Amino acid sequence: MRRTGFLFDRRFLLHETGPYHPETPERLDAIYKGIEEGGLFDKLTVIQACRADDAWIESVHDKKYIDRFRDTCVAGRKVLDYPDNQMCGDTYDIAYLAVGGILKTIDKVMDGTLDNAFCAVRPPGHHAEIDTAMGFCYFNNVAIAARYLQQQWQIGRVGIVDFDVHHGNGTQHIFEKDASVFYYSIHQHPSFAYPGTGREFETGSGKGHGFTKNSPALPGHSDSDYQSLIEADLLPAFENFVPEMILLSTGFDAHEDDDMSDINLSTEWYSWMMEKMIELADKYSNGRLISVLEGGYCLERLPELARNHVTILLQD
Amino acid sequence: MFVSRSMSRKVVTIYKDATVVEAREKLDKHHIRHLPVVEKDDILIGIVTDRDVRSAMPSVHLQSGHLNGDGNVLADIKVKDFMTIAPAVVTLSDTIQDALLLLQEKRVGALPVVDKQGRVKGILSVRDLMRTFIQVLGIGEPGTLVGVVVEEKVGQLKKVVDAITEEEISFGSVLVAKHWDKNKRAVFAYLLTLNISAVKRKLAKLGYELIDPMDWAIEQPSNSD
Numbered sequence: 001m002r003r004t005g006f007l008f009d010r011r012f013l014l015h016e017t018g019p020y021h022p023e024t025p026e027r028l029d030a031i032y033k034g035i036e037e038g039g040l041f042d043k044l045t046v047i048q049a050c051r052a053d054d055a056w057i058e059s060v061h062d063k064k065y066i067d068r069f070r071d072t073c074v075a076g077r078k079v080l081d082y083p084d085n086q087m088c089g090d091t092y093d094i095a096y097l098a099v100g101g102i103l104k105t106i107d108k109v110m111d112g113t114l115d116n117a118f119c120a121v122r123p124p125g126h127h128a129e130i131d132t133a134m135g136f137c138y139f140n141n142v143a144i145a146a147r148y149l150q151q152q153w154q155i156g157r158v159g160i161v162d163f164d165v166h167h168g169n170g171t172q173h174i175f176e177k178d179a180s181v182f183y184y185s186i187h188q189h190p191s192f193a194y195p196g197t198g199r200e201f202e203t204g205s206g207k208g209h210g211f212t213k214n215s216p217a218l219p220g221h222s223d224s225d226y227q228s229l230i231e232a233d234l235l236p237a238f239e240n241f242v243p244e245m246i247l248l249s250t251g252f253d254a255h256e257d258d259d260m261s262d263i264n265l266s267t268e269w270y271s272w273m274m275e276k277m278i279e280l281a282d283k284y285s286n287g288r289l290i291s292v293l294e295g296g297y298c299l300e301r302l303p304e305l306a307r308n309h310v311t312i313l314l315q316d
Numbered sequence: 317m318f319v320s321r322s323m324s325r326k327v328v329t330i331y332k333d334a335t336v337v338e339a340r341e342k343l344d345k346h347h348i349r350h351l352p353v354v355e356k357d358d359i360l361i362g363i364v365t366d367r368d369v370r371s372a373m374p375s376v377h378l379q380s381g382h383l384n385g386d387g388n389v390l391a392d393i394k395v396k397d398f399m400t401i402a403p404a405v406v407t408l409s410d411t412i413q414d415a416l417l418l419l420q421e422k423r424v425g426a427l428p429v430v431d432k433q434g435r436v437k438g439i440l441s442v443r444d445l446m447r448t449f450i451q452v453l454g455i456g457e458p459g460t461l462v463g464v465v466v467e468e469k470v471g472q473l474k475k476v477v478d479a480i481t482e483e484e485i486s487f488g489s490v491l492v493a494k495h496w497d498k499n500k501r502a503v504f505a506y507l508l509t510l511n512i513s514a515v516k517r518k519l520a521k522l523g524y525e526l527i528d529p530m531d532w533a534i535e536q537p538s539n540s541d
Contacts (some may be wrong), residue, residue: 022513022514038512039413040477082458082509083486083509084510084511127458134458134510135458169458191455191461194460194509194510195458195510195513196455196458196459197458217530218529219530259513259516260512261530262528297513304407
């Protein structure tokens with residue numbers, strides 16, 4: 001059995017998005033329930049979140065944006081930048097906690113205390129741009145994690161695999177000129193799904209040209225299409241890039257029962273994908289793998305998806 | 317949707333007595349494909365394209381010899397010898413729709429924009445139109461496409477727009493297309509949100525058929541032609 005961390009903190013539930021919003025605290029309840037029902041808590045190392053240092057948030061985001069986020073939150077306003085980004089008075093602090101918790105988890109994986117981890121955080125991060133909140137995201141958790149790995153732990157090449165059903169525009173833009181971070185994303189085709197980026201021809205620019213790879217999938221596509229794309233696009237890309245550490249932007253919203261998309265993946269596909277990711281981690285990063293939650297909104301399916309996710313992280 | 321909003325205001329022009337070499341240098345230097353030909357006061361008299369220039373010049377493989385040796389050969393070829401006289405133009409108050417149809421009709425790649433006196437004020441190229449259409453479609457902004465089938469009856473689109481507006485969702489664009497069922501229309505709304513499930517459920521509840529975009533990937537029997 002591997003030593004697997006589970007970042008979970010009840011305070012993540014304090015980020016309220018108001019009525020009729022899919023990115024709810026209940027998502028984390030569902031994830032927690034699934035892991036609990038699987039009897040997995042005895043096997044996991046539960047990690048409590050802590051506030052991130054400003055410096056790490058600023059390693060990705062503009063200071064002016066961070067201040068604007070704080071001021072908006074303190075003033076009691078409910079929206080930042082786009083109506084999608086509904087928030088409450090706690091949102092700013094919770095976003096700091098999510099990042100801090102992930103960085104703490106990285107420390108435990110990098111110092112050898114843990115092999116891998118699943119960070120069940122809210123708010124999610126991959127749509128957040130350097131200076132703009134987008135698509136329910138405020139701080140780009142995974143982007144900050146990548147910078148932290150490089151600057152705090154001297155990791156040279158970081159590979160990010162984003163399998164949320166939406167393209168991680170923020171993560172792509174943050175690293176598109178950077179050859180030390182490879183961003184791979186598989187998602188519903190941007191002509192049909194938010195945010196409208198992540199086309200095949202977006203491959204990075206300048207020194208980062210060739211270090212971004214997008215696999216858009218048309219509506220209605222399912223397990224075999226996704227599997228072929230992972231095998232044809234991701235595996236050879238990492239073969240060339242040789243990441244020293246792998247971060248996952250994990251979204252469960254491509255599931256057939258999740259109505260945020262028209263992609264029809266089965267629960268089994270998600271298990272296949274995680275087994276593949278473990279293989280990649282064993283091959284390139286000494287088994288070290290950190291999965292960070294992005295989307296996934298089907299409360300009926302989240303328990304089993306999270307349970308399988310963690311079960312596979314634990315397996316030898 | 318007027319030409320004046322979408323055109324490029326910085327126009328590189330040329331005189332009719334300039335040589336083909338000068339024309340080529342201007343095209344290369346500014347990375348453009350069209351040079352309006354003007355006389356005094358920027359009055360438009362013609363246009364030359366990169367294709368005109370290339371046809372007027374010898375092959376690049378011969379070019380250096382000509383230029384370095386007897387430059388006079390090329391110096392004798394003037395813009396007025398190969399320009400298109402009285403080209404298709406649009407005016408500042410013409411619309412993008414005018415320009416689009418004219419470009420198609422004339423099979424050209426750019427239209428000089430002139431004022432009432434015939435002075436060049438701008439140029440509208442296919443590239444400018446592409447930028448305009450990205451704006452019109454709204455796809456420069458983050459959003460999600462939703463397709464709905466409506467009855468071919470007055471007031472149907474309003475109902476759909478109202479239902480979406482009630483959810484406080486902004487529109488990037490709305491396109492209405494022919495449906496293969498003669499009595500129906502397909503409405504494609506580009507909504508500036510990630511929060512799409514609630515509005516989809518609402519539309520379904522109101523009895524609208526949501527379009528599976530993949531139904532449109534294969535050609536459907538046309539009812540028009």
